[in-house]
Every structure is written in C-alpha cells, then in structure tokens.
Amino acid sequence: MxxxxxxxxxxxxxxxxxxxxxxxxxxxxxxxxxxxxxxxxxxxAHHAFDIDKPGKDSYRLREAGAAPMLVASSQRYALMQETPGRExxxxxxxxxxxxxxxxxxxxxxxxxxxxxxxxxxxxxxxxxxxxxxxxxxxxxxxxxxxxxxxxxxxxxxxxxxxxxxxxxxxxxxxxxxxxxx
CATH class of the missing domain: 3.40.50.300 (P-loop containing nucleotide triphosphate hydrolases)
Incomplete structure (x- = not known):
C-alpha cells in the first residue's frame, strides 16, 4: 500500500x-x-453546488469577480473559490x-x-x-x-x-x- x-x-x-x-x-x-x-x-460532490445565496453581498462580490471570496463572522467563515474550466x-x-x-x-x-x-x-x-x-x-x-x-x-x-x-x-x-x- x-x-x-x-x-x-x-x-x-x-x-x-x-x-x-x-x-x-x-x-x-x-x-x-x-x-x-x-x-x-x-x-x-459530483455536481455543481453553491453555498452562497443570490442577493447577498458575498454572492454579488463573487459574481463581480472576487476569487477567492472569504466571508467571516464570529460564528464561522467560508472560503469560496471559483474553478470554471478547471478540474x-x-x-x-x-x-x-x-x-x-x-x-x-x-x-x-x-x-x-x-x-x-x-x-x-x-x-x-x-x-x-x-x-x-x-x-x-x-x-x-x-x-x-x-x-x-x-x-x-x-x-x-x-x-x-x-x-x-x-x-x-x-x-x-x-x-x-x-x-x-
């Protein structure tokens, strides 16, 4: 092994x-x-997925080209990276x-x-x-x-x-x- x-x-x-x-x-x-x-x-995940919601500031910023986009609060943070056309x-x-x-x-x-x-x-x-x-x-x-x-x-x-x-x-x-x- x-x-x-x-x-x-x-x-x-x-x-x-x-x-x-x-x-x-x-x-x-x-x-x-x-x-x-x-x-x-x-x-x-075998399919496209999104943890963000349309209309939210983070979504709008990501759609505008932020890559990566990190959202943070006192409760959690999430890092989103777009990967179109990549494996x-x-x-x-x-x-x-x-x-x-x-x-x-x-x-x-x-x-x-x-x-x-x-x-x-x-x-x-x-x-x-x-x-x-x-x-x-x-x-x-x-x-x-x-x-x-x-x-x-x-x-x-x-x-x-x-x-x-x-x-x-x-x-x-x-x-x-x-x-x-």
Missing part, C-alpha cells in the same frame, strides 16, 4: 450511493466529538487546507479511487461488493452478506452500530498517532 505521509490521520469513507455515508457520518461525528476527537471532513481540486491540496486547523482526524467522504486508508460501507443489495476488494481497505461496516472473497483479517463492523464504529475509529486514530511518535 503506497500512501502519502500526513501530519494527521486521514480516513476515507467509501460506499455506493444510497448506502448511507452521510447518515452514518451525521451520527458518528457527534460521538467522536464527545470522545474528544476534533474531526474535519472533506466531502466530494476538481486535488485531494492533497484539499487536505493541505485542513492542516492549519490541526485536526485529530480528517474523514474524506467520496474519492473512492484515492490512495488512502478506507472504511468501506456496504449494504447488501446496493452496488457491487467488489468495493470491499480495495487495496486500501482497513475496515468494513457491513449490513448483509458479503460473500466468501472478503479478507477475513479486515475488521468487520456492524453498519447499524454507531458505538462500535466510533470505537474502531478512535482506536484506528490512536494507532496512527502512536505510529507517528
């Missing part, structure tokens, strides 16, 4: 559409926060943007083909179980049958058991930190 060394652990969460990646993460993130982990997330940003570049925030862990949702350790979610009947054959697979959260080709040395987690998955993520993150010492 050839992985890029990083200052913080990066865990990919990969699954076929409809498996419940976002549902799992919205339940998992509060648990990880309760357990003391500062977790960043990078989500891959999607490289995952390494996106991870470099996270470094300044010193996360304990960054979870990457999507980016199925990226060379990074992956927690693969698989629900019987949704997509192809071949997703469980990734060379970067470090654990699988499953619901249903996966067949006999699944590597028995890979941890199997119950896709419906958030506590079990949270414990595994904590242990995996700690092991990364111990390996960095």
């Amino acid at each position: 050839s992985l890029t060394p990083r200052a913080f652990p990066v865990l990919g969460v990969a699954a076929w559409s409809g498996t419940g990646k976002t549902t799992l993460l919205t339940a998992l993130l509060p648990r990880l926060r309760e357990l003391g982990l500062n977790v960043g997330v990078i989500k891959h 999607a940003p490289d995952l390494d570049h996106l991870l470099s943007l996270m470094a300044a925030h010193q996360p304990d862990l960054v979870i990457v949702e999507g980016f199925k083909q990226a060379a990074l350790p992956k927690l693969v979610l698989y629900r019987d009947g949704i997509g192809d179980s071949a997703i469980l054959q990734s060379e970067y697979l470090v654990a699988a959260a499953l619901k249903g049958e996966v067949g006999e080709t699944f590597n028995a040395s890979i941890p199997r987690l119950n896709l419906d058991n958030i506590d079990e998955i949270a414990r595994w993520v904590i242990d995996w993150t700690r092991a990364f930190s111990e390996d960095k010492r």
Whole structure:
C-alpha cells in the first residue's frame, strides 16, 4: 500500500450511493466529538453546488469577480473559490487546507479511487461488493452478506452500530498517532 505521509490521520469513507455515508457520518461525528476527537471532513460532490445565496453581498462580490471570496463572522467563515474550466481540486491540496486547523482526524467522504486508508460501507443489495476488494481497505461496516472473497483479517463492523464504529475509529486514530511518535 503506497500512501502519502500526513501530519494527521486521514480516513476515507467509501460506499455506493444510497448506502448511507452521510447518515452514518451525521451520527458518528457527534460521538467522536464527545470522545474528544476534533474531526474535519472533506466531502466530494459530483455536481455543481453553491453555498452562497443570490442577493447577498458575498454572492454579488463573487459574481463581480472576487476569487477567492472569504466571508467571516464570529460564528464561522467560508472560503469560496471559483474553478470554471478547471478540474476538481486535488485531494492533497484539499487536505493541505485542513492542516492549519490541526485536526485529530480528517474523514474524506467520496474519492473512492484515492490512495488512502478506507472504511468501506456496504449494504447488501446496493452496488457491487467488489468495493470491499480495495487495496486500501482497513475496515468494513457491513449490513448483509458479503460473500466468501472478503479478507477475513479486515475488521468487520456492524453498519447499524454507531458505538462500535466510533470505537474502531478512535482506536484506528490512536494507532496512527502512536505510529507517528
């Protein structure tokens, strides 16, 4: 397995559409926060999206050519960068943007083909179980049958058991930190 060394652990969460990646993460993130982990997330979007609203000053400034456009308040900030005619940003570049925030862990949702350790979610009947054959697979959260080709040395987690998955993520993150010492 050839992985890029990083200052913080990066865990990919990969699954076929409809498996419940976002549902799992919205339940998992509060648990990880309760357990003391500062977790960043990078989500891959397969379509155009906009976090800004027409009519707002930031939208008008961005439309006028501000690139990048950063909006900040005492509650949050958002950096928007237009990328027309360019390829999607490289995952390494996106991870470099996270470094300044010193996360304990960054979870990457999507980016199925990226060379990074992956927690693969698989629900019987949704997509192809071949997703469980990734060379970067470090654990699988499953619901249903996966067949006999699944590597028995890979941890199997119950896709419906958030506590079990949270414990595994904590242990995996700690092991990364111990390996960095």
